[in-house]
Structures are given as C-alpha cells and as structure tokens.
Amino acid sequence: MMKIFIVLCLASLAIANKHEMLADQELARAKIALDELTFTKEEHIYNVDGYVEGEKEIGYENEIDDPCANMECRIGRECVLDNQREPFCDCATSCPQGETSEDAIHRTKVCTTTNATFTNLCEFHRQKCMEVDLMEVHVDYYGECAEMGSCSAEDLREYPERMTNWFIKSLALIRNRPEEHGGLSQKEKETLQQEWSQSTHAIFWKFDRLDKNPSDHYLDFAELEGLRAPIVLFEPCTKPFLQACDVDNDTLISAVEFGRCLNLSDEQVPY
Structure with a gap:
C-alpha cells in the first residue's frame, strides 16, 4: 500500500473552518518530510x-x-x-503525471521558492536530482504558483494561537490511528506520557516530526516545508511568522525559538 496519502483540498476550504479542515488533513500529510518521502x-x-x-x-x-x-x-x-x-x-526516469495518477501526491502541483510551478512533488525532485541549478531550490507551497494574500498585524498577532490549535487538533485526530496509517510511533506515544501541558505536547510533537534531516533540535528551510507548504496559500502570515521565529537570523529555528514563537516559556521547552 502507498505509505503516503495526501489530500489537499485548499480550494474548497472556507475561512471559517480552515483549521478544522487542517486537522482533518493531518493524517494525509503526517509522513511528508521533504527528502524523506x-x-x-x-x-x-x-x-x-x-x-x-x-x-x-x-x-x-x-x-x-x-x-x-x-x-x-x-x-x-x-x-x-x-x-x-x-x-x-x-x-527517476519519469513520474506519475497529474490526473493520470490515482494518488493525490501526484495530482498536486507544487510552487517552488523561485516561483516556478511543477506538475507534482515527484517531478520537482526528479528535476532537482538531475539539474545542479535546482540544488538550492525548495518547495514553497502546495498548489500552482499564485499571488499571496496580505498578512495584517492583527492576523500575525493571533497566528501563534491558531497554529497551536491546529497542532492540538491534528494530534488528537491521529492519536488512536495505527502507525502505518499515519498514527503515532511508539516513541511518540512514550513522549505523550510526559507531564507536559496540552500545548507543549502538541507543539513539540509537530516539531519532532519536522526535525528529521538531521534530527538535531533545529529546523532548516527544507524541514519547515512540511509545516509551511500545505497552509501558506490561505495562511499568508505563515512566512512572516516563521521569519520572526528566527530571532538570531541564523536561518534555523531552534526548539527554544519554536516554543517562544508559540507563546511557551523557556521552562516549557523540553530540550
């Protein structure tokens, strides 16, 4: 069976319930980690x-x-x-193309950091594998390249709460799922036994899922793709929020910086 199932229905998401829908989509995205698919x-x-x-x-x-x-x-x-x-x-010599594929991952276009649209994630990485000029190019978001909406000061101020709620709902959605269907690993289940707050559990469950290449308690641009790419089209505050998280401007977001961005105290950061 296909390990990775992606359901991206961004066009049909209403603003009023977008975070509920994000939680419903977490299972489909749970095992997406750029360069590890x-x-x-x-x-x-x-x-x-x-x-x-x-x-x-x-x-x-x-x-x-x-x-x-x-x-x-x-x-x-x-x-x-x-x-x-x-x-x-x-x-790869070729990739499944668009509507001819049964899998959503191959039917979803991607927009890169150079504002170029590729047929799907596989085709982008296939081209990146072959072309040296694409080595420093990454996926910016899922969907065809489009003009971004604006991020108001109020939206940016409320963004940490919205993101934390998304993490909490996402974790609740997959908590009882089998691991092979995007559920929690044994290590994740053991971590949830820690006496942390609900927010801390959700925030650092997501952080650990992103922190894979390498697992070093820092998130680089590529690792952040799994967080940024699915939501940036209808959450235009995502980029400025992540940029603000990198307080020391080293192009990495540490566990402490991630926690602070989402309104946790340093004492609540488990690393």
Whole structure:
C-alpha cells in the first residue's frame, strides 16, 4: 500500500473552518518530510514485468531474487543496479503525471521558492536530482504558483494561537490511528506520557516530526516545508511568522525559538 496519502483540498476550504479542515488533513500529510518521502517497488520504482534502465533489463519471479526489493528511494528517485548488480538510488526516469495518477501526491502541483510551478512533488525532485541549478531550490507551497494574500498585524498577532490549535487538533485526530496509517510511533506515544501541558505536547510533537534531516533540535528551510507548504496559500502570515521565529537570523529555528514563537516559556521547552 502507498505509505503516503495526501489530500489537499485548499480550494474548497472556507475561512471559517480552515483549521478544522487542517486537522482533518493531518493524517494525509503526517509522513511528508521533504527528502524523506519513499516509495516501495510496487508503488513507483517497478512494474510487474521487471525494471528497465537504459540497456539493463532485469526480470525477477519473486522479491527474494530482486536486489531492489528492499531498497527505498526518496521521492523523485528510483532503484537501479550498478555494473556489479548492486542497487542504488538514481534520478527517476519519469513520474506519475497529474490526473493520470490515482494518488493525490501526484495530482498536486507544487510552487517552488523561485516561483516556478511543477506538475507534482515527484517531478520537482526528479528535476532537482538531475539539474545542479535546482540544488538550492525548495518547495514553497502546495498548489500552482499564485499571488499571496496580505498578512495584517492583527492576523500575525493571533497566528501563534491558531497554529497551536491546529497542532492540538491534528494530534488528537491521529492519536488512536495505527502507525502505518499515519498514527503515532511508539516513541511518540512514550513522549505523550510526559507531564507536559496540552500545548507543549502538541507543539513539540509537530516539531519532532519536522526535525528529521538531521534530527538535531533545529529546523532548516527544507524541514519547515512540511509545516509551511500545505497552509501558506490561505495562511499568508505563515512566512512572516516563521521569519520572526528566527530571532538570531541564523536561518534555523531552534526548539527554544519554536516554543517562544508559540507563546511557551523557556521552562516549557523540553530540550
């Protein structure tokens, strides 16, 4: 089964209930982490007849004989064999395209930090894998590039509360889900046993899910994609809010800075 299910219905979201809808969408986005998205052989890398790459053509009757059977690659990459028949991940030769795919992740366009629209997340990472000029380009948000709305001073002032409420609702939504369906890992369940406030639990559950590459208690621009990209189109205060979080202007948001931004005291930050 596909590991990652994405349901992005931004166009249909009403302002009045946008955060309730965000919570409903958390399951679909729970395992999105830029540069960590993977696809199994059946989902993307192979077809049932075997894998073809250039002059190499290999067919296997079962997965035991298949060198790529247990190989997982980032989105936009696929498993190929070198001259010694050892598997490695290389730039994908193609990606599922738009409406021809059954998976929402392939039907959703993405806008990059250079204001360029790509067909889907896979196609962006495939191109990024092949083109050196795209190395420093990231996904800005999900959806076709569009003019951003304005962020008023009042909206920005209320933003921490809105985001914290989203985290709380998102955590409640997936709390009893199986891990394989986007629910909590065993480590996350153990963390929730800590005697923290509801806000602290929700805020640092989300922080830990973003803090993956590397897991160092700092969030860089790429790691923040999982937070920024799904909501920036209808939450125009997202960018200025995150920029304000980086108090020391080192292009990273530390756990302490993240907590302070969301109105936690330093004593409430668990790291």
